[in-house]
Amino acid sequence: xxxxxxxxxxxxxxxxxxxxxxxxxxxxxxxxxxxxxxxxxxxxxxxxxxxxxxxxxxxxxxxxxxxxxxxxxxxxxxxxxxxxxxxxxxxxxxxxxxxxxxxxxxxxxxxxxxxxxxxxxxxxxxxxxxxxxxxxxxxxxxxxxxxxxxxxxxxxxxxxxxxxxxxxxxxxxxxxxxxxxxxxxxxxxxxxxxxxxxxxxxxxxxxxxxxxxxxxxxxxxxxxxxxxxxxxxxxxxxxxxxxxxxxxxxxxxxxxxxxxxxxxxxxxxxxxxxxxxxxxxxxxxxxxxxxxxxxxxxxxxxxxxxxxxxxxxxxxxxxxxxxxxxxxxxxxxxxxxxxxxxxxxxxxxxxxxxxxxxxxxxxxxxxxxxxxxxxxxx
Amino acid sequence: xxxxxxxxxxxxxxxxxxxxxxxxxxxxxxxxxxxxxxxxxxxxxxxxxxxxxxxxxxxxxxxxxxxxxxxxxxxxxxxxxxxxxxxxxxxxxxxxxxxxxxxxxxxxxxxxxxxxxxxxxxxxxxxxxxxxxxxxxxxxxxxxxxxxxxxxxxxxxxxxxxxxxxxxxxxxxxxxxxxxxxxxxxxxxxxxxxxxxxxxxxxxxxxxxxxxxxxxxxxxxxxxxxxxxxxxxxxxxxxxxxxxxxxxxxxxxxxxxxxxxxxxxxxxxxxxxxxxxxxxxxxxxxxxxxxxxxxxxxxxxxxxxxxxxxxxxxxxxxxxxxxxxxxxxxxxxxxxxxxxxxxxxxxxxxxxxxxxxxxxxxxxxxx
Numbered sequence: 001x002x003x004x005x006x007x008x009x010x011x012x013x014x015x016x017x018x019x020x021x022x023x024x025x026x027x028x029x030x031x032x033x034x035x036x037x038x039x040x041x042x043x044x045x046x047x048x049x050x051x052x053x054x055x056x057x058x059x060x061x062x063x064x065x066x067x068x069x070x071x072x073x074x075x076x077x078x079x080x081x082x083x084x085x086x087x088x089x090x091x092x093x094x095x096x097x098x099x100x101x102x103x104x105x106x107x108x109x110x111x112x113x114x115x116x117x118x119x120x121x122x123x124x125x126x127x128x129x130x131x132x133x134x135x136x137x138x139x140x141x142x143x144x145x146x147x148x149x150x151x152x153x154x155x156x157x158x159x160x161x162x163x164x165x166x167x168x169x170x171x172x173x174x175x176x177x178x179x180x181x182x183x184x185x186x187x188x189x190x191x192x193x194x195x196x197x198x199x200x201x202x203x204x205x206x207x208x209x210x211x212x213x214x215x216x217x218x219x220x221x222x223x224x225x226x227x228x229x230x231x232x233x234x235x236x237x238x239x240x241x242x243x244x245x246x247x248x249x250x251x252x253x254x255x256x257x258x259x260x261x262x263x264x265x266x267x268x269x270x271x272x273x274x275x276x277x278x279x280x281x282x283x284x285x286x287x288x289x290x291x292x293x294x295x296x297x298x299x300x301x302x303x304x305x306x307x308x309x310x311x312x313x314x315x316x317x318x319x320x321x322x323x324x325x326x327x328x329x330x331x332x333x334x335x336x337x338x339x340x341x342x343x344x345x346x347x348x349x350x351x352x353x354x355x356x357x358x359x360x361x362x363x364x365x366x367x368x369x370x371x372x373x374x375x376x377x378x
Numbered sequence: 379x380x381x382x383x384x385x386x387x388x389x390x391x392x393x394x395x396x397x398x399x400x401x402x403x404x405x406x407x408x409x410x411x412x413x414x415x416x417x418x419x420x421x422x423x424x425x426x427x428x429x430x431x432x433x434x435x436x437x438x439x440x441x442x443x444x445x446x447x448x449x450x451x452x453x454x455x456x457x458x459x460x461x462x463x464x465x466x467x468x469x470x471x472x473x474x475x476x477x478x479x480x481x482x483x484x485x486x487x488x489x490x491x492x493x494x495x496x497x498x499x500x501x502x503x504x505x506x507x508x509x510x511x512x513x514x515x516x517x518x519x520x521x522x523x524x525x526x527x528x529x530x531x532x533x534x535x536x537x538x539x540x541x542x543x544x545x546x547x548x549x550x551x552x553x554x555x556x557x558x559x560x561x562x563x564x565x566x567x568x569x570x571x572x573x574x575x576x577x578x579x580x581x582x583x584x585x586x587x588x589x590x591x592x593x594x595x596x597x598x599x600x601x602x603x604x605x606x607x608x609x610x611x612x613x614x615x616x617x618x619x620x621x622x623x624x625x626x627x628x629x630x631x632x633x634x635x636x637x638x639x640x641x642x643x644x645x646x647x648x649x650x651x652x653x654x655x656x657x658x659x660x661x662x663x664x665x666x667x668x669x670x671x672x673x674x675x676x677x678x679x680x681x682x683x684x685x686x687x688x689x690x691x692x693x694x695x696x697x698x699x700x701x702x703x704x705x706x707x708x709x710x711x712x713x714x715x716x717x718x719x720x721x722x723x724x725x726x727x728x729x730x731x732x733x734x735x736x737x738x739x740x741x742x743x744x745x
Contacts, residue, residue: 180616181618195719195720207546209693212690214690232693233716249694250550251550251551252547304694304712322558325553325578326578328574328598328602328614328615332554349599354558
């Protein structure tokens, strides 16, 4: 037997081809996953992100072999695994609810998958030490899971997953029961471990911050369909559609309904209520190839791309302060512009009164436009 | 509206004190936030003010009335819990009128109608009075729930984590909604939360509790910029403030902070000198907020060379995790991009924003 620590063992590329999942509930068909194609490269940290009910957990469970696949194929390292049982797929799992063995101690719980494989005591001991120190579990190794808090139990479950030698590591909301400080800590350690070992990880979460922080690439899902598969940077700045733009980012992106008019070699955007008018030129993030005058669009702009300014320019608009929050390191400003509400990320401790008039400038490089019918980015 | 005062209030469950010797003075029409981690005694305090829990020792008064347990009708408080608890089969009007129909209030229907209409105008829900809760958005439900409490003209509003069951996005949005409404409430509000952003955003003043004891009372700016101790400093801000242990060095008659291994050295503001010398402090802890660390790409006189082993994208900002000698630091920048692999970088620290703490964790103040 190889004597190794947590470094990567097996090559693994996960490929999904037109994977579908239908459930039947009271004889009604529910399409949970509606044909997903994606490829998680060997060594990649991929995050499945979406709201509850989007099909992310179902997709992961199909990869794990815990759910039969209605249609399509799943390949692990080029080998079709549709008909392999969970135990034969060489995947390690960590769940939101911990599924720990109550009579065993933390140590025995974590070491269980290695004992089952009959690894030597020395190997088990050294890996156990490594994984326990990674997740801060050294102090509780001899306690039973019942005597641990929810957060710690979840760490034990994660440790039991990470200690294994597997082709792929599947994790479903593994940090959901931690408080925000612990979440920061464990997230950082998990990412550091991945950078060191380059294991293949598929990680399910509904928390967009977690997804942006951890992923090499994010698969954003909604309503059983893949919305976009891309790097965190592109998901954030070049969302493919309205759903992705709205789901990612806190505070969320501002959207303003309006129309486009030709102007020079670009366009002018005018909001429906005419209160807001901005030039849209080649340097914006989206520019339609062609548009008829008066074509309806939705303009999107992120809260950090709007800022209060002293003098007006062609990129500025006049607004009225609705509410201002000073939150320690940053400020959040909500303003009204005609019938539109804009949320702005600003500095903390500004002296702003409700009802105060203000000029704000909108970064022309960061404007995105969406087609209101298809909801796709132009 | 009424002031609320707690004098030496202690609450014990069995022999364990949940709240110890608490003194608070909430002014009339003040929005007062009780903040702390789980087990701080926040909800116990709120329940005692509401008369839902007996006070073991000490005294609570609302205005001139002393609070007695299980007599909450005498003290006229309204309590809002985690859920809005609207009656689904009642219209908005019926929901809001419900507390006024109590036979103890003896209000005629014209009075009830006029109170509901007044309150619904101020909360801007007058257009929805005939709708049912299921037809309302989350923000509208929150307004109805507040409205139902407001029609009673309570002297004090008590709110126990009213936003905590919402998902993150909605919670932030509702927090701003509540902030817009708070000026219209015209009554004292005591608001319990463990979310530091809610505390900073909404409060006139914040009381920070820990294990039943009061750590600090102050305005949001006082709490954030001038925390009493390490505990308070660590609770506000995400990621947490970096706490770096080190020594005070005197070089050419100027004071410097230095980590024990000498890897980071920066000047200590002259204003702290007197206090440091008076108390003869050698070992101190520097509290550096992640936002006070600037990532710079080139060497400069003030720059510190660090080993950044990880960076994270959080959308509008980037997080850097770094090591310098034996010290770990977290920094946050608005730009700079993401590192593909660990990298050597330079940072500079905004030294005027650094907080200093003594060995007991108390902040060292000027003068």
